[in-house]
Amino acid sequence: MTVEDLPRWSLDEMAARVAADIADGAVVNLGIGMPTKVADHLLDGREIVLHTENGLLGMGPAPNDGDEDRDLINAGKQPVTLVPGASFFHHADAFAMMRGGHLDVCVLGAFQVSMHGDLANWHTGEPDAIPAVGGAMDLAIGARDTWVMMPLLTREGERKLVPVCDYPLTAPNSVSRVYTDRAVFDITAGGLLVRERVEGLGADDLAHLVGDVVLEEPA
Amino acid sequence: MTVEDLPRWSLDEMAARVAADIADGAVVNLGIGMPTKVADHLLDGREIVLHTENGLLGMGPAPNDGDEDRDLINAGKQPVTLVPGASFFHHADAFAMMRGGHLDVCVLGAFQVSMHGDLANWHTGEPDAIPAVGGAMDLAIGARDTWVMMPLLTREGERKLVPVCDYPLTAPNSVSRVYTDRAVFDITAGGLLVRERVEGLGADDLAHLVGDVVLEEPA
Amino acid sequence: MIDKIVPDLETAVSDVRDGHTVLVGGFGTAGMPFALVDALIEHGARDLTIVSNNAGNGETGLAALLKAGQVRKVVCSFPRQPDSWVFDELYRSGELELELVPQGNLAERLRAAGAGIGAFYSPTAVGTQLAEGRETRRIDGRDYVLEYPIRGDVALIKALRGDRWGNLVYRMTARNFAPVMAMAAETTIVEVHEVVELGALDPEVVVTPGIFVQHVVQVTDPFVDGAA
Amino acid sequence: MIDKIVPDLETAVSDVRDGHTVLVGGFGTAGMPFALVDALIEHGARDLTIVSNNAGNGETGLAALLKAGQVRKVVCSFPRQPDSWVFDELYRSGELELELVPQGNLAERLRAAGAGIGAFYSPTAVGTQLAEGRETRRIDGRDYVLEYPIRGDVALIKALRGDRWGNLVYRMTARNFAPVMAMAAETTIVEVHEVVELGALDPEVVVTPGIFVQHVVQVTDPFVDGAA
Numbered sequence: 025m026t027v028e029d030l031p032r033w034s035l036d037e038m039a040a041r042v043a044a045d046i047a048d049g050a051v052v053n054l055g056i057g058m059p060t061k062v063a064d065h066l067l068d069g070r071e072i073v074l075h076t077e078n079g080l081l082g083m084g085p086a087p088n089d090g091d092e093d094r095d096l097i098n099a100g101k102q103p104v105t106l107v108p109g110a111s112f113f114h115h116a117d118a119f120a121m122m123r124g125g126h127l128d129v130c131v132l133g134a135f136q137v138s139m140h141g142d143l144a145n146w147h148t149g150e151p152d153a154i155p156a157v158g159g160a161m162d163l164a165i166g167a168r169d170t171w172v173m174m175p176l177l178t179r180e181g182e183r184k185l186v187p188v189c190d191y192p193l194t195a196p197n198s199v200s201r202v203y204t205d206r207a208v209f210d211i212t213a214g215g216l217l218v219r220e221r222v223e224g225l226g227a228d229d230l231a232h233l234v235g236d237v238v239l240e241e242p243a
Numbered sequence: 244m245t246v247e248d249l250p251r252w253s254l255d256e257m258a259a260r261v262a263a264d265i266a267d268g269a270v271v272n273l274g275i276g277m278p279t280k281v282a283d284h285l286l287d288g289r290e291i292v293l294h295t296e297n298g299l300l301g302m303g304p305a306p307n308d309g310d311e312d313r314d315l316i317n318a319g320k321q322p323v324t325l326v327p328g329a330s331f332f333h334h335a336d337a338f339a340m341m342r343g344g345h346l347d348v349c350v351l352g353a354f355q356v357s358m359h360g361d362l363a364n365w366h367t368g369e370p371d372a373i374p375a376v377g378g379a380m381d382l383a384i385g386a387r388d389t390w391v392m393m394p395l396l397t398r399e400g401e402r403k404l405v406p407v408c409d410y411p412l413t414a415p416n417s418v419s420r421v422y423t424d425r426a427v428f429d430i431t432a433g434g435l436l437v438r439e440r441v442e443g444l445g446a447d448d449l450a451h452l453v454g455d456v457v458l459e460e461p462a
Numbered sequence: 463m464i465d466k467i468v469p470d471l472e473t474a475v476s477d478v479r480d481g482h483t484v485l486v487g488g489f490g491t492a493g494m495p496f497a498l499v500d501a502l503i504e505h506g507a508r509d510l511t512i513v514s515n516n517a518g519n520g521e522t523g524l525a526a527l528l529k530a531g532q533v534r535k536v537v538c539s540f541p542r543q544p545d546s547w548v549f550d551e552l553y554r555s556g557e558l559e560l561e562l563v564p565q566g567n568l569a570e571r572l573r574a575a576g577a578g579i580g581a582f583y584s585p586t587a588v589g590t591q592l593a594e595g596r597e598t599r600r601i602d603g604r605d606y607v608l609e610y611p612i613r614g615d616v617a618l619i620k621a622l623r624g625d626r627w628g629n630l631v632y633r634m635t636a637r638n639f640a641p642v643m644a645m646a647a648e649t650t651i652v653e654v655h656e657v658v659e660l661g662a663l664d665p666e667v668v669v670t671p672g673i674f675v676q677h678v679v680q681v682t683d684p685f686v687d688g689a690a
Numbered sequence: 691m692i693d694k695i696v697p698d699l700e701t702a703v704s705d706v707r708d709g710h711t712v713l714v715g716g717f718g719t720a721g722m723p724f725a726l727v728d729a730l731i732e733h734g735a736r737d738l739t740i741v742s743n744n745a746g747n748g749e750t751g752l753a754a755l756l757k758a759g760q761v762r763k764v765v766c767s768f769p770r771q772p773d774s775w776v777f778d779e780l781y782r783s784g785e786l787e788l789e790l791v792p793q794g795n796l797a798e799r800l801r802a803a804g805a806g807i808g809a810f811y812s813p814t815a816v817g818t819q820l821a822e823g824r825e826t827r828r829i830d831g832r833d834y835v836l837e838y839p840i841r842g843d844v845a846l847i848k849a850l851r852g853d854r855w856g857n858l859v860y861r862m863t864a865r866n867f868a869p870v871m872a873m874a875a876e877t878t879i880v881e882v883h884e885v886v887e888l889g890a891l892d893p894e895v896v897v898t899p900g901i902f903v904q905h906v907v908q909v910t911d912p913f914v915d916g917a918a
Binding site for chain 2: 550560563584587591592632636639
Binding site: 570574577578579580581582583584585599601602604606610631632633634665666667 | 798802805806807808809810811812813827829830832834838859860861862892893894895
């Protein structure tokens, strides 16, 4: 059986897993890219407040076609809407919320995450790449819990959950959970714990996929 | 002729001198005590914006009897009013205006001012005195110009404009002008310059009153 | 569902513990959360550190809390007032510790705590007694004093209106320290004159977003009713 | 009499000089003061340092200013965007210097400039390339990086409404960096959709008090007319 044949979750299935783990009442920042999808899976009956670092708490879903407002956007510069209870504020306040530890959860994409929770998601390190960091470093260190959502392997089959990141770090020791298309991992002081494996993927399969990363399967 | 017989300005005359020196359009903080009186003398035809560090720009005069509002007060905790163009803000913003150098002028009372512009106005230094500083230190270092308004001598005849302050300092090197009941002084890098003497007070009289402080009379 | 509204003052202050640092809003009586302070006296927590601009007036509010013997230390800018006799006596007798902080440093240190700043160089108090023993640094030709954040376990503040998410608006100069204290405390407890429906506060005019607030209790204030 | 209203864009930007540091509001296009940036191109000041979250989109706004060769250095958090080709080319050719600043540090460094803070210890970027060569310090068991204020000679920002004292309110997430940039610049120049009478803005809802503003110019924005 090749890697391609091993079972995996779809993006929606990954997003649903993240969404299910967000507690009722939490204030959450969903990063640009893959994490944006989580918003579509937030559970009915739970009230989650979405924060965007460009100055808004209480972000609602994308507007209907034609209702976009140039001045009402998220951090990815996509049009959004408001929910009742929303509030606007300036950038220093928006980042005070983050850096001051007031956000419950942020969900970020990543190039690499190390087994110790180091995050690399801002720069490929290639010499001719134009660097851009945005709010990634602030988000990673600011939220009470920083979760990453990413495929376990790149399209080229390279591992993204690694013993040590070789891409430039966004923040050391910052990620507490990683949602991938093959499994969900908790990064704890004691080690990398497998929370859940996609159905049909054995512990040995997963161990093979992650390579040198040491996993602890639940007892 | 005794000190008591030498001519002096009244509080209103002092306040009128301060007021006349405030430029049209200036943003000004009038400290607690004597400086409060300046508000009564602001010139018609000049638009002066009054700042109070408890969170208001655009402070108006005291309300009529019966119109006081417990939630609309100045730094001295006296009831005030609003003028058109007023705005409210929180304490950190109020002090950012001051500490960030955005106020044109503040006018403060003082125990002592040294000939080098050191200000002492928060603590008598007596061992059993309960210290209280409020916004005095922030005001003294924050405004573009810090002016002091005080009698030249205490009621007991002690000098308040001194070579070196013996009261604990509020801020070294911060005062640029001193309005007293006998004269107005500019404190410059070159020395203490007499701007104006009360009518009937000779240069020798003034020199006698200030003692060891070296004065420069205008050429 | 998020519902930060609590039914009564007793519930509102039930998180306070002995030894807590309690930030108390207000400048004189404007913005002073009298009902919450009374509830804290009723609650009885002791050995408190109180951070507030003043140290109580007359026999009510903070003065009553001091008189009840619940406070170990006061951090404030202006304790001495014509009617601060309760503070004065406890301080003179040595029963109360005082940390005197210039008002601008007090506001900025609270904001720093809320904004995750580790410490900052302040232009205020350089060359004075209040900077003695503190680290100073010359930056760009000007001297500064290093100041550290002031964090609260609890903040007690007052607002005009609040909703069940904890969004707040204030009334005139009663706003003063409340927004920075709300940021700086682990648990922020607010007495509001009026609880409004979620969505009733215009998103453009909310001063304290609900993320900084944990409990909201409605306290009818006859003064505001008359004035509003 | 205070009248910060200027009659036209040319007058509004006439204070800009060669070599100035110019803070430019906006996050992407929201809050971007397009009319003032166009006026700055017309004005022709060169050798500018531009501080803004992004480094221009397409061929308009900041991108046009870069293309006109007026900019020496860009200080921003996120230059690389799908349509940032003007920046990309100038940067790759070495004609443009870049200082990359995490977005939270950018906002906080601007605020620090406005608030008179000499420097501050920031929790962001610790242990990363962007902290290399910077002073770090452990405070209370956590590591921080020392960050310095970013001051502007000029700020160009956009607001929804303003009065002759320079009091401002904004529109939704177009607020973003404008309030901290207004604090941080020697001369703050604002394009507003509507100039209103003094007193028309409720003192409780003013976001930027006029003390932080020097010039206001009215620029009719057909988009806002349609949306408001």
